[in-house]
Amino acid sequence: MFACVCVYCAFSGIGLLCLACRNMQRAEAARQALLVSHPTAQATLLHLDVGNMRSVLRAAEEFKQMCNRLDYLYLNAGIMPNPRVDHKAFYKGLFSSNVVCMFATGEGILTQEDKVTPIGLQEVFATNLFGHFLLVKELEPLLCQIDHNSLVIWRSSNNAQRSAFSLDDIQHQKGREPYSSSKYASDLLSLALNCHYNNRGLFSSVICPGLVMTNLTYGILPSFFLALILPVMWLVEGYSPYNGAEALFWLFMQKPESLDPMAKYHSLTSGLGNNYTQPHKMDIDENMSEALYVKLLELEDTVRKKLRDEDLDIKTKN
Ligand SMILES: NC(=O)C1=CN([C@@H]2O[C@H](COP(=O)(O)OP(=O)(O)OC[C@H]3O[C@@H](n4cnc5c(N)ncnc54)[C@H](OP(=O)(O)O)[C@@H]3O)[C@@H](O)[C@H]2O)C=CC1
Numbered sequence: 001m002f003a004c005v006c007v008y009c010a011f012s013g014i015g016l017l018c019l020a021c022r023n024m025q026r027a028e029a030a031r032q033a034l035l036v037s038h039p040t041a042q043a044t045l046l047h048l049d050v051g052n053m054r055s056v057l058r059a060a061e062e063f064k065q066m067c068n069r070l071d072y073l074y075l076n077a078g079i080m081p082n083p084r085v086d087h088k089a090f091y092k093g094l095f096s097s098n099v100v101c102m103f104a105t106g107e108g109i110l111t112q113e114d115k116v117t118p119i120g121l122q123e124v125f126a127t128n129l130f131g132h133f134l135l136v137k138e139l140e141p142l143l144c145q146i147d148h149n150s151l152v153i154w155r156s157s158n159n160a161q162r163s164a165f166s167l168d169d170i171q172h173q174k175g176r177e178p179y180s181s182s183k184y185a186s187d188l189l190s191l192a193l194n195c196h197y198n199n200r201g202l203f204s205s206v207i208c209p210g211l212v213m214t215n216l217t218y219g220i221l222p223s224f225f226l227a228l229i230l231p232v233m234w235l236v237e238g239y240s241p242y243n244g245a246e247a248l249f250w251l252f253m254q255k256p257e258s259l260d261p262m263a264k265y266h267s268l269t270s271g272l273g274n275n276y277t278q279p280h281k282m283d284i285d286e287n288m289s290e291a292l293y294v295k296l297l298e299l300e301d302t303v304r305k306k307l308r309d310e311d312l313d314i315k316t317k318n
Pocket residue numbers: 001002003004005021022023026048049050051052076077078079127155156157158208209210211212213214215216217
């Protein structure tokens with residue numbers, strides 16, 4: 001996976017793709033690869049560490065200097081630090097009726113170790129959800145325009161589980177499944193964005209790539225081990241980055257207003273190896289989604305205030 005956040009924007013009739021990434025070397029490599037396959041594409045790079053709120057504000061500002069319109073915002077970045085398979089839960093699941101679901105979603109068998117960022121947010125929450133939320137808020141004037149509809153796409157997961165998420169602990173400070181919690185929160189947030197912004201031309205949608213062999217999954221088990229269980233995984237879902245991108249590609253071809261706000265669009269592969277996209281109803285409700293949205297707005301105020309105070313401190317010291 002080449003970029004953290006991929007933004008497509010079009011102005012003066014010319015399409016522009018903006019890859020926002022924290023590692024500029026990888027970003028440049030991705031840009032070059034893109035230009036090889038699409039020589040006429042206009043692709044630009046932007047530095048963005050989505051777990052660092054100051055970087056989010058700076059990147060959004062730079063983007064606004066570059067463009068006055070934004071059609072698609074693809075929120076891809078995600079981390080799963082120090083993942084562990086809970087072997088006890090795994091063997092229990094193996095002999096239960098939940099075994100297929102366990103292999104398809106990793107429900108209940110995957111734990112991670114989270115940490116706190118310098119600004120005081122849980123790292124997984126900050127990277128997988130809050131940084132993206134702040135970016136959407138910052139880019140709101142470009143996304144909400146009267147003459148066209150825009151689409152925000154969240155890269156969620158089938159590991160997004162209601163059981164891992166709590167409204168009393170939206171950052172998942174107390175649990176051991178911050179990844180699952182953050183992905184469930186993104187499903188809820190997508191619905192809330194639709195409720196609050198559809199009348200202003202902003203639409204939000206959620207995709208799931210299935211299980212894709214990337215740095216993220218190689219952190220869970222050694223690659224040779226994952227390769228051994230691939231035939232089993234293949235039976236339950238697709239497993240290459242190309243297959244995983246199917247739903248994203250499909251979404252780009254749809255009218256934003258035609259998408260179902262309650263659906264997660266899954267990339268799937270048939271037994272014959274054909275890729276297709278299928279909407280699955282998400283296990284979310286409007287009340288919970290609204291409650292999370294209110295909490296995120298409060299947290300946004302707190303974070304912005306902290307950043308302003310830090311700036312003031314630096315100014316008074318100089
Ligand atoms: N692999 C899978 O099976 C599945 C993955 N997903 C989701 O897909 C997305 C991509 O993950 P995947 O490609 O698998 O894993 P990778 O670890 O290979 O890629 C993660 C991407 O996120 C970027 N990233 C991480 N943290 C930050 C940050 N703080 N600021 C900017 N960019 C950041 C990484 O950038 P850098 O190159 O700088 O490290 C990298 O491009 C994630 O949201 C993940 O949760 C969902 C379902 C299944």
